[in-house]
Amino acid sequence: MKLKLAFSLLVAIFVSYGAIAQSTQTVKPLREGKHNFTLQWVSWDNPGKVTITKNADGTYNIKGDQYSADKHDFVTIDGVIKVETPQELLFTGTILTRYSGVNDGKVCDKKGTYHFLAKGARKYWRLQEMDNCEGNNVVDYVDIYF
Template sequence: MKVPFLLLFLSFLTNNLFAQELRTGSHDLRIQWIEFNNAKPGTVEVTSLGKGKYKIEGEQRDPTRNEYVTIKGTLEVAERKLLFDGKIVSRIEYINEGKPCERVGPQVFRATGTRKYWRLFEKLNCDRITTDYIDIFF
């Protein structure tokens, strides 16, 4: 009788200890190609949809060029990961022949080590050559 109670208690404890919430409000958004041009970081707005689900929408733009990254979709938090579902579009004039790169559907952002941001795990641009670092800061 003590073992089932102990297992139930440990299950409750670990679920609550590892349940994470995402800070709602404004977060910085960056893609390294626009950062290299000394542009300011973009922003995303995160709002709670309830039951551990969040809405995210925002962009980073270079004001001197038609270069950008946009993001719109939903998030769920899992340990040090953001499980994203939606659309991410980036356009850099000298990558992918200057055409927008669209990532649609489920994606994962991860925070590793001592980083203060989640980085898009699938970094390969649509040109299948270039690595994009798309980061959402805590």
């Protein structure tokens, strides 16, 4: 009985320690520099680039684009990122997308605050507010790679 009680106490201590360690984990800094950047309509095989630079207040500027070979279709991003967790980025700024086969070929202009999440084993953060301006369940997969 004493062995079972001791084991239960050890398990409780380790579980509690894990919860404390997890809740006090510091957010890893976002890597500055060039990152791949894609919109699925344009191409996953030929990514564009974004440049990420750190600000004095701990936020990051992000600016970049991806264009199709004919420069007709594209995605651009320009704004500020706040790192919420290593898996979650809070972006405030402008994201423009254009693909000739969606939204009657018009630019989809998103201005405001948006969330990018890295889920599971993915090596990128994906825009969570992914509805295209066209509606009709059309989505834009806008991805910022690690």
